[in-house]
Amino acid sequence: MQTVRKDIHNSELPLLCQSCEARHQGVCGALNPEQLLALARSTRRVRRQAGEELMADAMPISSYSNVLRGVVKLTKVLEDGRQQVVGLQFAPDLLGRPFAAESRVSAEAASEVDLCVIPKAALEALMQDSAPLEHRVMMQALRELDEARDWMVTLGRKTAAEKVASFLFMIASHIDPTDEFEAATFDLPLSRSDIADFLGLTIETVSRQISKLKADGVIEIVNYRHVTVPDLARLRVLCG
Amino acid sequence: MQTVRKDIHNSELPLLCQSCEARHQGVCGALNPEQLLALARSTRRVRRQAGEELMADAMPISSYSNVLRGVVKLTKVLEDGRQQVVGLQFAPDLLGRPFAAESRVSAEAASEVDLCVIPKAALEALMQDSAPLEHRVMMQALRELDEARDWMVTLGRKTAAEKVASFLFMIASHIDPTDEFEAATFDLPLSRSDIADFLGLTIETVSRQISKLKADGVIEIVNYRHVTVPDLARLRVLCG
DNA sequence: CGATCCGTTGATTAGACTCAAGTTTAGTGG
DNA sequence: CCACTAAACTTGAGTCTAATCAACGGATCG
Numbered sequence: 450m451q452t453v454r455k456d457i458h459n460s461e462l463p464l465l466c467q468s469c470e471a472r473h474q475g476v477c478g479a480l481n482p483e484q485l486l487a488l489a490r491s492t493r494r495v496r497r498q499a500g501e502e503l504m505a506d507a508m509p510i511s512s513y514s515n516v517l518r519g520v521v522k523l524t525k526v527l528e529d530g531r532q533q534v535v536g537l538q539f540a541p542d543l544l545g546r547p548f549a550a551e552s553r554v555s556a557e558a559a560s561e562v563d564l565c566v567i568p569k570a571a572l573e574a575l576m577q578d579s580a581p582l583e584h585r586v587m588m589q590a591l592r593e594l595d596e597a598r599d600w601m602v603t604l605g606r607k608t609a610a611e612k613v614a615s616f617l618f619m620i621a622s623h624i625d626p627t628d629e630f631e632a633a634t635f636d637l638p639l640s641r642s643d644i645a646d647f648l649g650l651t652i653e654t655v656s657r658q659i660s661k662l663k664a665d666g667v668i669e670i671v672n673y674r675h676v677t678v679p680d681l682a683r684l685r686v687l688c689g
Numbered sequence: 690m691q692t693v694r695k696d697i698h699n700s701e702l703p704l705l706c707q708s709c710e711a712r713h714q715g716v717c718g719a720l721n722p723e724q725l726l727a728l729a730r731s732t733r734r735v736r737r738q739a740g741e742e743l744m745a746d747a748m749p750i751s752s753y754s755n756v757l758r759g760v761v762k763l764t765k766v767l768e769d770g771r772q773q774v775v776g777l778q779f780a781p782d783l784l785g786r787p788f789a790a791e792s793r794v795s796a797e798a799a800s801e802v803d804l805c806v807i808p809k810a811a812l813e814a815l816m817q818d819s820a821p822l823e824h825r826v827m828m829q830a831l832r833e834l835d836e837a838r839d840w841m842v843t844l845g846r847k848t849a850a851e852k853v854a855s856f857l858f859m860i861a862s863h864i865d866p867t868d869e870f871e872a873a874t875f876d877l878p879l880s881r882s883d884i885a886d887f888l889g890l891t892i893e894t895v896s897r898q899i900s901k902l903k904a905d906g907v908i909e910i911v912n913y914r915h916v917t918v919p920d921l922a923r924l925r926v927l928c929g
Numbered sequence: 930c931g932a933t934c935c936g937t938t939g940a941t942t943a944g945a946c947t948c949a950a951g952t953t954t955a956g957t958g959g
Numbered sequence: 960c961c962a963c964t965a966a967a968c969t970t971g972a973g974t975c976t977a978a979t980c981a982a983c984g985g986a987t988c989g
Contacts, residue, residue, distance in 0.1 A: 525838065527929055531846040535838040546835075548828065553835050580820050587827040588788065594830055595786075595793050597837035598765065598775040604844035605889025606771040609977065641936060649845025654977055656937055672986095673936065689767055849945065881968060894945060896969055912954080913968065 463489030471515040471565060475541030476589070479581040491571045497558040503544065504556035513545035513572050519562030520638035523554040524646065534647035536593060537638075539623060547586055548573070560638045604649050611689035612648040613658040617668065617676065618684050634677045641673075662687075703729030711755040711805065715781030716829070719821040731811045737798040743784065744796035752806050753785035759802030760878035763794040764886065774887035776833060777878075779863060787826055788813070800878045844889050851929035852888040853898040857908065857916065858924050874917045881913075902927075 461482050462472075466489055471477050477485060494517070497503060503521060504510065516538050523536040535554055538544055544564070546552055576583040603615050621633040639647065645655045662668045667684055669677040678684050701722050702712075706729055711717050717725060734757070737743060743761060744750065756778050763776040775794055778784055784804070786792055816823040843855050864875040879887065885895045902908045907924055909917040918924050 523838075525842045527842065527846060529929070531929075533842040533845045535841045547831060549831075554838060580823070583820070583823065583827065587823065587830060590827060590830045590834055591787060591789075594834045594837060597834060597841065598763075598794060601775045601837065601841060601844060602765045602767065602773040604841060605773045605886075606767060646845075651978060652936080653938085653979085657977095660937070689769070689771075891946060892968080893947085893970085897945095900969070 461486065465489060465492075465494060465565075469515075469517065469565065471517060471541035475515055476543050476582060476585045477515070479579060479585045480575070484575060484579060484582075488567065488571060488575060492565050492567050495564050495566055497562050497564065499558050499560050501558045502555065503558060503564070504552050504554075506553065506555040507551055509551050510545055510549065510569055512569050513543055513547075513567045515565040515567065516540045516542045516544055517563040517565055520559040521556055521562060522559040522639065522643060522647075523556050525554055532646045533649065534639075534643060536597065537623075537647075543586060543589055545569075547576075547590070559643060607689045609648075609650055609654050610658050610661070611687065612650060613644075613655060613662070614667075614684055614687035615689070616644060616648055617662075617678065618681070618688055621676075621678055621681060621684070631681060632677065632679050633681055634675075637674045637676060701726065705729060705732075705734060705805075709755075709757065709805065711757060711781035715755055716783050716822060716825045717755070719819060719825045720815070724815060724819060724822075728807065728811060728815060732805050732807050735804050735806055737802050737804065739798050739800050741798045742795065743798060743802075743804070744792050744794075746793065746795040747791055749791050750785055750789065750809055752808050753783055753787075753812050754807065755805040756780045756782045756784055757803040757805055760799040761796055761802060762799040762879065762883060762887075763796050765794055772886045773889065774883060776837065777863075777887075783826060783829055785809075787816075787830070799883060847929045849888075849890055849894050850898050850901070851927065852890060853884075853895060853902065854907075854924055854927035855929070856884060856888055857902075857918065858921070858928055861916075861918055861921060861924070871921060872917065872919050873921055874915075877914045877916060 463486055466472050466477065466485055469475075469477070472485070477488070480488065503514070506525065517540050519540070521538040521542075521544055522534050523538065524532055524534050526532045537559070538556075544556060546554075576586065603612055607615060620637065621635060624635040624638075625633040627633070637644075641652050641655050641659075644650075645652045648655065659668070659670070662684075663670055667678070667680075667687065669679070703726055706712050706717065706725055709717070712725070717728070720728065743754065746765065757780050759780070761778040761782075761784055762774050763778065764772055764774050766772045777799070778796075784796060786794075816826065843852055847855065860877065861873040861875060864878075865873040867873070877884070881892050881895050881899075884890075885892045888895065899908070899910070902924075903910055907918070907920075907927065909919070
C-alpha cells in the first residue's frame with residue numbers, strides 16, 4: 450500500500466496502539482489520544498496459547514483484556530463436570546464482566562490469542578470519566594445479550610443437525626465476513642469437544658452430523674479443522 | 690404505618706412517581722426530581738392482561754416500559770413455529786432493547802402487568818444527559834446477560850428433571866425472596882406451555898416432572914399454579 | 930516404534946417426544 | 960343451581976433422537 454492512514458497527532462499515540470485494531474472498532478475507539486496515552490501506561494500485551502485459562506469462574510477479577518487476535522471461549526461447568534460454552538469472543542471484544550468483583554464464567558483461549566491486558570481499576574476509572582467509553586462497553590454487553598438469546602433458541606429448540614449447521618454458519622459469518630450467501634472458507638477455532646459443549650451435544654453426535662454434512666456436499670473438510678462451505682445459502686436453510 | 694418516608698421535595702415529584710417502586714430500585718432511581726418531572730410528562734401508566742403482546746420481534750420500537758407489577762416473558766420463534774422463551778422480566782426491570790431500532794424478541798404479558806411506558810426518544814435523550822441513568826441501564830443489561838448464560842447451561846446440559854427443578858428454584862428465589870433454604874410459597878407466573886418453551890421441553894414432559902416432584906414430596910401443588918416448596922435446599926440439590 | 934490425542938464409526942440404550950386418551954378447572958348460559 | 964363447553968393439565972403407550980459404550984483410524988511426538 451502506498452497511502453498511509455493519516456491520524457491527527459498520530460505520533461502522540463502510544464506505539465502499541467498505533468497499529469491496534471481495538472483502537473478503531475473496539476472500546477478504545479471511544480478514547481481521545483490523551484486518554485489513550487494515559488491508559489496505555491498501565492496496559493500490556495500478552496500472548497496466550499490455545500488451552501490456557503484466562504479467567505476462572507468465581508475468582509476475583511483484577512483486569513480486563515481486549516482480544517486482539519484469536520478466539521476466547523467462555524464456559525460454565527456444573528458440579529459434576531458437565532460443561533457448557535456460553536459465549537465466544539473475537540477481536541476486538543473486551544473480555545471481562547464489567548463492574549463485577551468476580552467472574553461468573555471461566556475464559557479459556559480457544560486458539561492462540563493476543564490480548565491487551567488492562568487493569569480493572571484503570572478501565573473503571575476511565576469509564577467514570579468517559580461516557581463514550583462506558584457507552585461502547587454497554588453496546589458490547591447488549592450485543593452479547595442478543596447473541597446469548599439467539600443461542601438459547603438453538604440450545605432449546607433445534608435438532609442436533611440444525612445445531613451443527615447453525616454453529617458452522619455462525620463461524621462462517623464471523624470469520625469470513627465477505628458478502629453473505631457466497632462461498633466461505635475458514636479454520637474452525639474450536640475442537641469437536643468444544644463444539645459439543647457449545648451446542649449441548651456429545652462429541653460423537655457432532656462428529657456424525659459433520660460427516661453427514663460432508664456426505665451431502667454441504668461442506669468440504671480437510672484436516673478436521675479446515676472447512677469450505679461452497680453455498681452458504683444452502684447451509685443457512687439447514688439451520689432451522 | 691405511622692411513619693412516612695421523608696423525601697426531600699417529595700411534593701415536587703410527579704404524583705405517579707411518588708409511590709412507584711421503579712423510582713428506587715429501577716432505572717428511575719438514577720434521576721433527580723427535576724429530571725423525573727421532565728420524564729414523567731411523557732410517560733403513562735398502562736395495564737395489560739395476561740397474554741397481550743407488548744412488543745413484536747423485528748418490529749420498530751417506539752417506547753420502553755418499566756415493569757411495575759407482574760411478569761413479562763421474552764420469546765423468539767423459528768420459522769416453523771418452534772418457540773423459545775429467552776427471558777423473564779419482573780418489576781422493576783426496564784423492558785425494551787436499548788439503542789436498537791427494532792426489537793430482537795417479542796414480549797408478552799405472562800401475567801396481568803402494570804407498565805410505565807416511556808417514549809424511546811425521551812429515555813434515550815435522558816441517557817445522553819445522565820451518565821448515572823445509562824449506567825443503571827447497563828447494569829440491568831449485564832444482569833440479564835448473566836442470567837441468559839446461566840440458562841444456557843440449563844438448556845444445554847441439564848436433564849428434564851433438573852430443568853424443571855431449576856425453573857421452580859429460580860421462580861421461588863425471585864418471587865419469594867425471603868431467606869434462602871427456608872420454605873417458599875408462590876403462584877407460578879407461567880403456564881405449563883410457557884414453562885416448556887422456557888426449558889426447551891414439551892408440555893407433557895414438564896407435567897410429568899412436576900408430578901414426580903409432587904409424588905416425591907419436594908413440592909406441594911394446589912390448583913395447578915399455586916406451589917409450596919417445604920424445603921428449598923432439597924429442591925436446590927435437584928437442580929444439578 | 931509405541932503412546933497419546935483427536936476424531937470417526939458402529940451397536941445398543943435411555944430419555945424425551947409424539948400421539949392419544951382422560952381429568953380438572955373455570956366459564957357460560959339456561 | 961346445574962348442565963355444558965373449552966382450556967389447561969395429566970397420564971399412558973409407543974417411537975425416535977441423541978447418549979452411551981466400544982472399537983478403530985490417523986496424526987503428532989518423544
